[in-house]
Amino acid sequence: MSKDIKYPIAGYAPGHYYCRCSVCGEQFQGDKRAVTCEPCAVQLTDEFESDMERNPCPTLSEMVADTARDEAIRFGMWLTGGNKSIITDWFNKWKEDGES
16 A cells, blocks of 8 residues: 555544554544554555455446346357247247238
């Protein structure tokens, strides 16, 4: 993590209140709503950032592509399960209705 920390960070912000860290249990001075001491907050943030580098979250377009691919596979399996005639019959009927 860079030395230029922008607060609040992982439950810590500077202040003049005495608080108890929810991670290590030590008393620290911070904002009245702080729940984590600064060293623990920095460590948590560093761990989170390194986890995100190793295992990034998929983007929305990747999730949509995965869903579309899964649906296409399921549809292909449905067709190969003997349901192709349903689509063929529907298409032929649609084609006939369009020509009328």
